[in-house]
Amino acid sequence: MNGSDTTNGKNGISALASSTRGDRLYRAIGRIDDDLLAEYEAAGVRPAAYRGLKRSGALAAASAAVLLALLLGGRLGEDVRETEQAQAPIVIASAEDASVSSIEGSYMPPEDGSYFYFEAVRKALDKHAGENVNYFVEIDLFADGSRLAVSDPRTRAEVNRLNKLGLDVGYSTVWTYAGTTKKKDYVYVSGTFTEEKLRNFPAADEIGYAFRFAADKDGTPDENDSAAKRIKIK
Amino acid sequence: MDEEEQRILNLFLNKDETAIAEAAKRYGAYCRSISYNILGDKRDAEECVNDTWLKTWNAIPPGRPRRLSFFIGRIARNLAFDRFKAKKTQKRGGEAQTVLLELDACLPAAESVEDSLLERELARAINAFLRTLPMSERHLFIARYWHGEPLAQIAKRFGMRENRVKAALFRTRSRLKIHLEQEENPDERKRYNER
Structure with missing residues (x-):
C-alpha cells in the first residue's frame, strides 16, 4: 500500500504532463518501497528533533481531537474531563519485560541534538502510552560522539538547563564493582519524566542523549523515583 | 509493524x-x-x-x-x-527547491522518455535502482530525496563532510540517470551491458 495512491490527486498522466522532470521524480521517489524505508530507519540514529516545531504530545493530541470532533461532531468534552481526573502517577523505573535486560550492550552514540531510548524504555513507553505513568530513567549524555562524564562541566550545565526548563533531572547512584569484590557508588544523571516529556525531550543542539533504566551492576533496578532520593553534587 | x-x-x-x-x-x-x-x-x-x-x-x-x-x-x-x-515561492521553500533542481537533471530530457515513463513505472525503476546501490549510498539518497534533509544535517548524521555527501549524491544521481535511460530503452541497456 502506498500512501500516494490515495492522497495525491496529481498522480497519473495529467500530472506528468504538467510537471517538471524534477517534480515527477520527486513524487516517484515518494513511492520508495517500505522495506527500503524500514532498512533506512533501522540503520540510523533518530534524526535530530525539530525543536522549533515541537509541540507537546498532549497538545498535538488535543489538536487532533479537535479535528476529529469537528469531523464527527464528537464528544470531546467528556474525554477531556476524564483525563483531568488526576491521580498520582505510577513510576516505572525498570524493564517490565523479563526478556529485556536492564543492562544493555554497546550502542552507537546519538548525534548531538538527538536522542534515543534503550529497548526497555521504548517498550515501556509503547506499553503504557497514554497512561498516567512517570518514567525514572538514567540519561547518558554525549557530545561529538563521546560520552560525557558526570563531572564534565557540560554535564552540569545541561542538568542546570533542563532544571530551568522545569524538568525533574538530577544525579543518582547505583553501585558498581571496584575490583572483583568491592563495590562503589556510580553516579549518573537521572530524571523522572512523563511520557510526553520523554517523547518530546528538549534536546540541546550540542548534546546527544540515551535514555535507559538504571540498574546496579548485578542488574538490580534502581528504584529511586524522585528528586527526594537524589544526591547533591557540588 | x-x-x-x-x-x-x-x-x-x-x-x-x-x-x-x-x-x-x-x-x-x-x-x-x-x-x-x-x-x-x-x-x-x-x-x-x-x-x-x-x-x-x-x-x-x-x-x-x-x-x-x-x-x-x-x-x-x-x-x-x-x-x-x-x-511557488522559492523564498519560503525549504529544501524542496534545491532538491528538485538536483533531481531535474536525472530524468533524460527526451520527450519520449517523459511521455512513456509514468510515475508508477518511474517508482518501480527507482526502487530497482536503489537495490543495486551499496547501503550507505542508498541511505544518503533516501535521506536527501525522500526525507528532504538538508545536506549539512545529513553530513552530521552520517559523520561525513558535507562536500563528500554532495559528491556521493552527485554520483548516485548520475547513475540513476543512466539507469532510467536504460529503462526507457532496453536495447540501449542490452548494448550497454554487452560492452
Whole structure:
C-alpha cells in the first residue's frame, strides 16, 4: 500500500504532463518501497528533533481531537474531563519485560541534538502510552560522539538547563564493582519524566542523549523515583 | 509493524475516534519534520500535519497499509509538496527547491522518455535502482530525496563532510540517470551491458 495512491490527486498522466522532470521524480521517489524505508530507519540514529516545531504530545493530541470532533461532531468534552481526573502517577523505573535486560550492550552514540531510548524504555513507553505513568530513567549524555562524564562541566550545565526548563533531572547512584569484590557508588544523571516529556525531550543542539533504566551492576533496578532520593553534587 | 503501530492502524480500520489523537501523538514529530524539510515554514508544516490526520482518516479504510508510519509519512510528504508547488515561492521553500533542481537533471530530457515513463513505472525503476546501490549510498539518497534533509544535517548524521555527501549524491544521481535511460530503452541497456 502506498500512501500516494490515495492522497495525491496529481498522480497519473495529467500530472506528468504538467510537471517538471524534477517534480515527477520527486513524487516517484515518494513511492520508495517500505522495506527500503524500514532498512533506512533501522540503520540510523533518530534524526535530530525539530525543536522549533515541537509541540507537546498532549497538545498535538488535543489538536487532533479537535479535528476529529469537528469531523464527527464528537464528544470531546467528556474525554477531556476524564483525563483531568488526576491521580498520582505510577513510576516505572525498570524493564517490565523479563526478556529485556536492564543492562544493555554497546550502542552507537546519538548525534548531538538527538536522542534515543534503550529497548526497555521504548517498550515501556509503547506499553503504557497514554497512561498516567512517570518514567525514572538514567540519561547518558554525549557530545561529538563521546560520552560525557558526570563531572564534565557540560554535564552540569545541561542538568542546570533542563532544571530551568522545569524538568525533574538530577544525579543518582547505583553501585558498581571496584575490583572483583568491592563495590562503589556510580553516579549518573537521572530524571523522572512523563511520557510526553520523554517523547518530546528538549534536546540541546550540542548534546546527544540515551535514555535507559538504571540498574546496579548485578542488574538490580534502581528504584529511586524522585528528586527526594537524589544526591547533591557540588 | 510493531504492536503499537498495529494497534493504531486497527483504530483507523475500526473508525475509532481515538485513532487521530493516537497517530498524532506517535507520528506528529515525524510528520512535522518531513513537512518542514519541504516547506521550510513552521506554520505551513503544522497545517500540513493537521491535514495529514484527516487524509489518513479518510484513506484507512479502504487502505490497509503494511507500515502505518510510512503510509502517514508519504501523505505528509505529498501534502507538503503539493503545498510547496501551490505556493511557488522559492523564498519560503525549504529544501524542496534545491532538491528538485538536483533531481531535474536525472530524468533524460527526451520527450519520449517523459511521455512513456509514468510515475508508477518511474517508482518501480527507482526502487530497482536503489537495490543495486551499496547501503550507505542508498541511505544518503533516501535521506536527501525522500526525507528532504538538508545536506549539512545529513553530513552530521552520517559523520561525513558535507562536500563528500554532495559528491556521493552527485554520483548516485548520475547513475540513476543512466539507469532510467536504460529503462526507457532496453536495447540501449542490452548494448550497454554487452560492452
